[in-house]
Amino acid sequence: MQEIIPIQNKIYEIRGQKVMLDYDLAALYEVETRTLNQAIKRNLESFPEDFMFRLTTREWENLISQFVMTYPF
16 A cells, blocks of 8 residues: 655745655656656647756755655665
């Protein structure tokens, strides 16, 4: 049985915007991350220009540190 985690725990603030990571969105829609990203790329005209962006290495490292603080293993 999969644990239910509130969606609020999957929303992060990056560059002053509230965002969800692609793999969290994929899990929400019960598809593979690769499938979600392919669907978005095929339909880019359906999304606003600022719909997605890639994290810098520093942003990713900062985000990982939030995971450790939020979800102690």
